[in-house]
Amino acid sequence: MIVYEFKVKGKDQQYRAIDEAIRTSQFIQNKCLRYWMDNKDSKVDKYALNKYCAVLAAEFPFADELNSMARQSAAERSWSAIARFYNNCKKKVKGKKGFPKFKKNCRSVEYKTSGWKLSETRKAITFLGKKGIGTLKLKGRYNLNYYDIKQIKRVRLVRRADGYYAQFAIDVDIKVESQPTNQIVGIDLGLKYFIADSKGNVEPSPQFYRKSEKQLNRANRKKSKKFSLAKKKTKQRQSNNYHKARNRYARKHLRVSRQRKEYCLRLAYSVIQSNDLVAYEDLNVKGLVKNRHLAKSISDTGWYTFRSWLEYFGHKYGKVTVAVPPHNTSQNCSHCGEKVKKSLSTRTHVCPHCNYVADRDVNASINILRLGLSTVGHTGIYATGDLPSWAVGVSLLSNGESMNVESSYQ
Structure with a gap:
């Protein structure tokens, strides 16, 4: 699994649409967490939170404007925090167990295999849905033409201080054969x-x-x-x-x-x-x-x-x-x-x-x-900074950080 990152270029109204999508994703994430907290006695698992996304979309029009896969990804972020809390309790970790908290300032929205479409040249990406993000130009050194569309499992839009970025989680074998150094x-x-x-x-x-x-x-x-x-x-x-x-x-x-x-x-x-x-x-x-x-x-x-x-x-x-x-x-x-x-x-x-x-x-x-x-x-533990949820059991980090996004000189 590798993660490629590009800077996206668009108009001011598109940036505002990305901000609205990020706020909606944060809203769904917090709503799913509240739903789990209010129904601890009943069995609330990952699939129950995914179903709850449809209830939120029917109740709130702005939530319905976000792509269904993006809503499910937001729910998975909540479940990753809940699952981590459960695991710490089972392992009897000393100190605080990391009880899930409500998010106040999310900086990314994540799409799965739908809700976006790459151009023929792979130099632009179009986000579908009612949020109105539209087509964004991709600026970077990587070439996505080497990979099939089916290999791209996640696409994430990240807001940082110097602009907006798009990250692509690509399902490939990262192992490379190397000669032994005997050192x-x-x-x-x-x-x-x-x-x-x-x-x-x-x-x-x-x-x-x-x-x-x-x-x-x-x-x-x-x-x-x-x-x-x-x-x-x-x-x-x-x-x-x-x-x-x-x-x-x-x-x-x-x-x-x-x-x-x-x-x-x-x-x-x-x-x-x-x-x-x-x-x-x-x-x-x-x-x-x-x-x-x-x-x-x-x-x-x-x-x-x-x-x-x-x-x-x-x-x-x-x-x-x-x-x-x-x-x-x-x-x-x-x-x-x-x-x-x-x-x-x-x-x-x-x-x-x-x-x-x-x-x-x-x-x-x-x-x-x-x-x-x-x-x-x-x-040693394998670095899992940006691996998607289906690979390591947790969703992509919601703070916009990219630990194992490789530089182009490798």
């Missing part, structure tokens, strides 16, 4: 170095957010100056200048996010192409960001994004990726195995037992590789 590597993820491997190579952390923080704060202040508290209390719309400043601020954040994603993608691709086995830490990033002293730095690194791409390319090129527990990988000596306690500020590993001296992160990467070699099988 193995262990990777330690850190803050000083983004990665340090068992061969002694290090990659500095790019710190995209830190470098752009002044510009972001300046744009945020300009946005705040144009915000009117009086209009908010009276529930009036903010001025056009406020919305323009808000969009400029959002575009700067979007640029940082894309820089981080592209950096992680290229680095993961390079690591996979150079090695047959890659061992890395199974970090609990969600728990680590609770540290208020390091939360900003951890979020800026993009460890989870790098891991997702690493596992995705490992699956694509037939390489082994092994996630190992990170406990004591920095404390244990990779030469003699003795435990040498040291604080986070100590960046050099000096073993008093065998006099082995190495960089702290390089020492940890050697321990990670040793643990990875002792693990049997492929323990």
Whole structure:
């Protein structure tokens, strides 16, 4: 399964029609969630929510204007949140179980196999239905002529700060044969170095957010100056200048996010192409960001994004990726195995037992590789950022993010 993304070009009235379709999809998603909450005693499953979409279409004229497949896709998004909650309860996950919440700001609407039609040249797409989206031009480097229409299982329209995008989920075998390199590597993820491997190579952390923080704060202040508290209390719309400043601020954040994603993608691709086995830490990033002293730095690194791409390319090129527990990988000596306690500020590993001296992160990467070699099988998880619901059991992400949309240089 691959996901191709194109920027769409249209008129202002078409963009407004896309916004209306997104709001309708959000309305149906929230209505389905409310229907499940009000009928917990009865058996409400995925198929019951799909049938409820027809009831909503008959009751609300604006819901009937949306394509039936798009309505079902919105219902599946609700069911994916419900199913995730049920699974967490069955697995007795510690802490909050992720009870489904109502969506306040959806940024995408998803179509299945109907409600859209590609042009003969595959350079434009026409959305059918009463919303009036019409024909949109597709701007991008990918060529959809290589694939049959039946292979396109989902089409999603996404609204971002810099415009509107169309994503195509295509059912193809992504596995590619590659020649073995006879190389193995262990990777330690850190803050000083983004990665340090068992061969002694290090990659500095790019710190995209830190470098752009002044510009972001300046744009945020300009946005705040144009915000009117009086209009908010009276529930009036903010001025056009406020919305323009808000969009400029959002575009700067979007640029940082894309820089981080592209950096992680290229680095993961390079690591996979150079090695047959890659061992890395199974970090609990969600728990680590609770540290208020390091939360900003951890979020800026993009460890989870790098891991997702690493596992995705490992699956694509037939390489082994092994996630190992990170406990004591920095404390244990990779030469003699003795435990040498040291604080986070100590960046050099000096073993008093065998006099082995190495960089702290390089020492940890050697321990990670040793643990990875002792693990049997492929323990990495496959990156499922944009896979559709029929492939991984959940629907496409409703926030418009695209984790495994490949760049064209691969």
